[in-house]
Amino acid sequence: MNSFPPPDDTAWTKWQSAWSLRPDTVYLNHGSFGPPPDVVRAARRRWIDRLDEQPMEYFIRDYEDLLRDAREKLAGFVGAGEGNLIFVEHATMAMNILAGSFPLGTGDEVLLTDHEYGAVDRIWDRACEQVGARRITATLPARFTSSEEVVEAIFRKVTDRTRLIVVSHVTSPTAIILPVEPICRRARQQNVRVCIDGPHAVAMLPLDLTALDCDYFTASCHKWLCAPFGSGFFYVHPRVQQEIKPLAISWGRSPPLPLDHWGDEFIWTGTRDQSALLTIPTAIDFLRGVPFDAFRARYRYLIRYAREQVTELTGLAPYVGVDMDNGDMDDGAKWCGSMIALPLSPGEARPLQQALWLRYRIEIPVIDWHGGRHVRVSCHLYNTTQQIDRLVDALRELLRQNL
Ligand SMILES: Cc1ncc(COP(=O)(O)O)c(C=O)c1O
Numbered sequence: 278m279n280s281f282p283p284p285d286d287t288a289w290t291k292w293q294s295a296w297s298l299r300p301d302t303v304y305l306n307h308g309s310f311g312p313p314p315d316v317v318r319a320a321r322r323r324w325i326d327r328l329d330e331q332p333m334e335y336f337i338r339d340y341e342d343l344l345r346d347a348r349e350k351l352a353g354f355v356g357a358g359e360g361n362l363i364f365v366e367h368a369t370m371a372m373n374i375l376a377g378s379f380p381l382g383t384g385d386e387v388l389l390t391d392h393e394y395g396a397v398d399r400i401w402d403r404a405c406e407q408v409g410a411r412r413i414t415a416t417l418p419a420r421f422t423s424s425e426e427v428v429e430a431i432f433r434k435v436t437d438r439t440r441l442i443v444v445s446h447v448t449s450p451t452a453i454i455l456p457v458e459p460i461c462r463r464a465r466q467q468n469v470r471v472c473i474d475g476p477h478a479v480a481m482l483p484l485d486l487t488a489l490d491c492d493y494f495t496a497s498c499h500k501w502l503c504a505p506f507g508s509g510f511f512y513v514h515p516r517v518q519q520e521i522k523p524l525a526i527s528w529g530r531s532p533p534l535p536l537d538h539w540g541d542e543f544i545w546t547g548t549r550d551q552s553a554l555l556t557i558p559t560a561i562d563f564l565r566g567v568p569f570d571a572f573r574a575r576y577r578y579l580i581r582y583a584r585e586q587v588t589e590l591t592g593l594a595p596y597v598g599v600d601m602d603n604g605d606m607d608d609g610a611k612w613c614g615s616m617i618a619l620p621l622s623p624g625e626a627r628p629l630q631q632a633l634w635l636r637y638r639i640e641i642p643v644i645d646w647h648g649g650r651h652v653r654v655s656c657h658l659y660n661t662t663q664q665i666d667r668l669v670d671a672l673r674e675l676l677r678q679n680l
Pocket residue numbers: 308309367368369370393394396397445447448449474475476477497
């Protein structure tokens with residue numbers, strides 16, 4: 278029997294209608310590509326219009342101040358402190374800037390976990406290859422029950438050649454919140470730098486980057502914060518800022534203004550539309566208006582509901598979630614935020630994902646992972662328990678057909 282209380286979506290109708298999503302689609306993949314709500318789309322259009330209607334006014338007289346204001350608001354939101362954060366298009370760009378700037382030499386080691394995002398693996402594989410450094414992989418525990426075990430699995434692989442640890446705040450393939458605080462603390466003690474790959478953490482979790490004391494934090498705001506696509510940031514701790522250089526040299530600041538801060542190099546990176554970045558404050562205000570605590574309580578409810586329903590169907594335990602049974606949502610949130618990866622019976626991932634879309638109009642990733650497959654459920658404010666019921670019904674049918 279299902280132990281979960283009956284669904285109550287009615288209180289959330291107001292927020293569901295804040296998005297204009299295609300009515301033919303059940304969208305359970307905010308984690309890959311989070312659609313912006315209408316208020317964010319409208320704000321972005323206004324920025325584009327303002328640029329297109331008077332480019333000189335926008336670029337020459339307004340641009341730097343506008344960008345600085347948006348950056349300050351974001352810095353306050355993630356606890357970055359003043360001057361420690363630059364705008365980039367996305368987390369991928371931030372990670373590439375780091376790989377292009379990091380003082381890596383022959384024989385050095387860069388340590389990643391086996392849960393990292395595939396493109397991040399590629400960035401560091403290439404950076405290591407170019408200078409004769411080694412990329413090392415730490416295998417994390419099969420079940421996530423203790424932070425100490427996770428930290429131990431990583432630091433077991435640290436040697437006196439380890440220069441950098443790259444670790445997700447929330448993993449992409451498995452949707453697990455990793456214990457980044459103790460990882461950063463121990464890395465500082467051992468004099469190893471840490472880059473947190475953080476696109477899923479922004480808005481999913483409260484952030485205080487200054488307190489976290491990581492060296493680098495890379496992020497995309499077009500995921501859980503619901504800012505427009507093409508908005509991200511790169512946080513760099515003051516102790517290592519001077520090493521960071523842009524991948525493409527342009528003016529930096531508009532000439533004749535001098536470059537006297539590491540972030541100045543990234544203000545003017547060539548003429549382009551910056552509307553996505555300037556819209557970030559609107560996205561912050563939108564989620565603050567929910568407010569954030571309510572947003573987080575809501576996604577926990579939905580994720581827990583999804584976990585109940587899918588595990589009842591499959592009989593397979595998720596990688597995380599035992600803590601969620603004790604009723605203490607804060608404790609449950611330790612490993613799992615607004616996404617959860619739920620294992621499925623053996624089979625191919627792609628045909629199942631395709632069938633979920635083509636036959637049931639459900640957009641959700643089915644992921645091959647370490648020889649098995651799972652479905653990764655994402656829940657934002659526009660999702661409902663009925664949508665999860667539809668997913669479970671569809672899975673029941675398709676798995677019965679051995680898909
Ligand atoms: C953990 C992680 N890192 C990096 C990225 C790359 O993000 P973007 O494509 O926005 O640069 C993603 C995207 O899903 C991700 O999940």
